[in-house]
Amino acid sequence: MSNEFYNQGLEKAKQKDYAGAIAEFNLALQQTPDFPEAYFQRGLAYYDSGAILQAVSDYTEVIKLNPESVEAYYSRALARVALKNLPGALEDVERAIRFNSHYAAAYSLRGMVRRKQGYIHDAIANFKQAAELYLQQKDAENCRLCLERIKQLQPPAKPAVTPANSPAIKITSPKEYFRQLLDKAEKGDTKEAIADLNWVLKADPQDAQAYCCRGVVNCKMGKYQEAIADFNQALKLNFVDAIVYRNRGKARCLLGDYQGAIADFNQALQTEPQDALVYVARGNAYRAMSNYLGAIKDYSQAIQINPEDAQAYYNRGIAHTHLEDMQQAIENYQKAASIFLEKEDWDNYKLVLDSLNKIQKSLPETKQQKYNLLRQRLLRLVGGQWEIAQRLIQQKKDNYPQMPEEWYLQKVITELERDRGV
Incomplete structure (x- = not known):
């Protein structure tokens, strides 16, 4: 009663x-x-x-x-x-x-x-x-x-305040000077970085490192043709460095010159064979050419070099998606999301979540199959009386609103098996 x-x-x-x-x-x-x-x-x-x-x-x-x-x-x-x-x-x-x-x-x-x-x-x-x-x-x-x-x-970032009479950058060496300019561009102040580099090149038109640095900043600004011109000039002045080939390759890739980009990445890897960023960049070029297996190979090499390379996991997930290997795609997306979460990179974290959500929506049959298997398993536990199962599921829905249907089934199954010592 x-x-x-x-x-x-x-x-x-x-x-x-x-x-x-x-x-x-x-x-x-x-x-x-x-x-x-x-x-x-x-x-x-x-x-x-x-x-x-x-x-x-x-x-x-x-x-x-x-x-x-x-x-x-x-x-x-x-x-x-x-x-x-x-x-x-x-x-x-x-x-x-x-x-x-x-x-x-x-x-x-x-x-x-x-x-x-x-x-x-x-x-x-x-x-x-x-x-x-x-x-x-x-x-x-x-x-x-x-x-x-x-x-x-999270507190809003406080803008750096530079005294009016102080120089924007303290120059300790040419290498340090260019590093600080790149840091300035990385923080979003690309116009000032370009202005400084233009001043350097006006004073010394043969400064190959300045051309390389300006090419990197132009890439950040989306000026890919100007960037390629700067990298070409750096190479003419015998500034042969992996950073030149890597960034020129990225610019070429973004302009649709995938073969030229791959050639540049190959050159970069001859100089820096353990540069994970180059493998990711070359993988992106292969992916753009629909060579998904080649892309996956490069992303995997990048991960072998740097197991915490979230971007490599994310891009490898995209390549697996194109090959319709959804389980591998999901695993890579989840790994990328975990790393982005630890780094508190919320923009990329949300991007990965969106990709995961799209995969889940694109696999209705797989989700239905999983639901059916769980339903059959629960039916066996309640002696085939679905009315009992429904009451147990509803209790969980009342206690934990807005969870996926599979979650409720699994929750009830786990508790029933635990109570019975299964």
């Missing part, structure tokens, strides 16, 4: 009839006082109806009956945040994480609590962990929400 009241309570809660749901859960608990699920669902109904203290009381009862209930700790933490009991909320969410270290929502909640307590660095670290877990769960939307929270917490 208690199960009947309990199920009626679930149905009323689903219809947002919280008062009716609470009444049904009351009847279920009268029949079975030690019914943790009824306490938990009544707590959710109390919370949704605004009766936060009663919700906390019910979650506490669940914890008494099941001291390892991750959902109860997480839900009580949410309720305590609403009551402004931040120490209590932090204690609860940390217990939830202790029992389930892959609980993305718990890390996100802990980030919110730490932010409210004023511990910004700790909050960012928790949002990063949540984003990483959401990425593994292929939940792009919640991952993006965490990224937005991180961006909101």
Whole structure:
């Protein structure tokens, strides 16, 4: 009888009839006082109806009956945040994480609590962990929400202030001077860098290094023909360096001269055979020519040289996509996203997430096959009674809204197998 009241309570809660749901859960608990699920669902109904203290009381009862209930700790933490009991909320969410270290929502909640307590660095670290877990769960939307929270917490970059009477660059050597000019261009001040280089070349038209440097800056500005002219001049003046061939190759590639670009990259590799950037650049040229296997070979070589080259993983993922090897593409995208996340390169991180999302949308049959397999597995666990499975899935949907359908199935399967010692 208690199960009947309990199920009626679930149905009323689903219809947002919280008062009716609470009444049904009351009847279920009268029949079975030690019914943790009824306490938990009544707590959710109390919370949704605004009766936060009663919700906390019910979650506490669940914890008494099941001291390892991750959902109860997480839900009580949410309720305590609403009551402004931040120490209590932090204690609860940390217990939830202790029992389930892959609980993305718990890390996100802990980030919110730490932010409210004023511990910004700790909050960012928790949002990063949540984003990483959401990425593994292929939940792009919640991952993006965490990224937005991180961006909101990060302080705006302070512009460098140069005293009016001080020189913009302190020259210690020609090499250092050009390095500082390139740093200036990298920070976005390309016009001033070009002006400085023009002044250098006016003073000494035979300065090959200045031509090379100006070519690099012109590339950053999208002036590829001017860049190639500068690199040509540097080579005429016998400035033979891998950086010249590498950057001239990039400019040629962007102008559509892929064969010329590959020739330049080959020259660069003769000088610097361990330059991962050249392998990535040559891989891009091969990819543009639809030579995807050649591109993958170069990206793999770049990764062998530098296992943390996120761009190489990302580009290799693109090449696998063109070959319709979606599993390999997904693995490469996920690796690239993890590295971009660690480096806090949010623009590239979001770019990779978008690529992952496109793959997921392009594979409806694969997702359907996975869903069907999980559904059959769950049916076996509930003795073929899909009504029971539906109730269990709905409980998870109530507790964890906006998760993928496969996630709910897997969550129910995992808990059933754990309870049965499978």
